[in-house]
Amino acid sequence: MFVTGHFALSQLEPSYVKQSLKRTGNYTLNNFRIKMKVIEKLKKNYYSLIDLTKNIAIQNKELTVIFRRHPSENDKNIKVLFGKIPNNLKVIYKYPVTPWLFSCRYHLHSGCQTSLESVVLKKNMITYMPSHSDSSFSNYKSFSPFFSEKKKCLSFFKNINNQNNNLFKYNNTSQIIVNIKKNIFFYKEFIKFIKSEFNDLNSSYVYKKKYKNSFLKKIVLDILSNIKNIIIQYEFFRNLLPYNMLISKQTKLAKFSSLQKSEILHYLKIFSKIYNYKIRFIVKKISLNVFEISRK
Numbered sequence: 001m002f003v004t005g006h007f008a009l010s011q012l013e014p015s016y017v018k019q020s021l022k023r024t025g026n027y028t029l030n031n032f033r034i035k036m037k038v039i040e041k042l043k044k045n046y047y048s049l050i051d052l053t054k055n056i057a058i059q060n061k062e063l064t065v066i067f068r069r070h071p072s073e074n075d076k077n078i079k080v081l082f083g084k085i086p087n088n089l090k091v092i093y094k095y096p097v098t099p100w101l102f103s104c105r106y107h108l109h110s111g112c113q114t115s116l117e118s119v120v121l122k123k124n125m126i127t128y129m130p131s132h133s134d135s136s137f138s139n140y141k142s143f144s145p146f147f148s149e150k151k152k153c154l155s156f157f158k159n160i161n162n163q164n165n166n167l168f169k170y171n172n173t174s175q176i177i178v179n180i181k182k183n184i185f186f187y188k189e190f191i192k193f194i195k196s197e198f199n200d201l202n203s204s205y206v207y208k209k210k211y212k213n214s215f216l217k218k219i220v221l222d223i224l225s226n227i228k229n230i231i232i233q234y235e236f237f238r239n240l241l242p243y244n245m246l247i248s249k250q251t252k253l254a255k256f257s258s259l260q261k262s263e264i265l266h267y268l269k270i271f272s273k274i275y276n277y278k279i280r281f282i283v284k285k286i287s288l289n290v291f292e293i294s295r296k
Helices: 014-023 029-059 075-082 097-103 114-120 135-142 150-158 186-197 215-231 249-255 261-275
Strands: 002-004 065-068 089-091 106-109 124-128 281-287 290-295
Touching: 002 097, 014 029, 029 065, 029 075, 029 089, 029 106, 029 124, 029 150, 065 097, 075 089, 097 114, 106 114, 114 124, 124 150, 261 281, 261 290
Parallel strands: 002 065, 002 106, 065 089, 106 124
Antiparallel strands: 281 290
């Protein structure tokens, strides 16, 4: 069984929420309070998922359970939250998430967006959300089986080998995932959205020159980066820092460190074979990790 964590504790803290709202120009005291109420529900679901995962592993010793933390979460928090774990429970954060989903028999989540990928792959997915009253959780209620009580979810897993595969259902998927059908390309819907919401904006390229730093300057920057990564662990200092410094370098690199033109061309070729379309693309490098893709 594969379990995906849906959030990071650092993103649940008031200082992070306040600065993210200010960054988007949506900060008001009322908006902050509303957001924090949602955050509390996310936190409850997160703690409950970890507790449930551990109990499932203890209850089902023949079941191998893999827990994958959120990219923004750190291993230190996870170790503290899980404490001592049984031998059949593995806490692993390695490689992209897709191969894990491909390989697992069951996918358990508590509001993780990876569940959408699980739907596309038609995996046996279980949703566990003790707190789900907010409208932002409504999409996850379309997935079945859906549990809000720990006891019922544990009972389900106790008899997992006798469960009927027809229990695993995904309702309203076309409304949740626009491009789930092969004949629909999301870029068309995205273009409509951009035109309707941002029609008064003038588009332009923003170039960021890459300067070669001296050896000494590189050492100084590395030291400052390490100091920042330490102090952002404390809420008092986070309140003093600008928003763009709240995310550590390790978190940024956890997604991907770079993007290559050859990699883009490789996947465009794969997509052409999957969807059987004969379109030739031009990939133009704009800056270090920014590329423009257009038809030839």
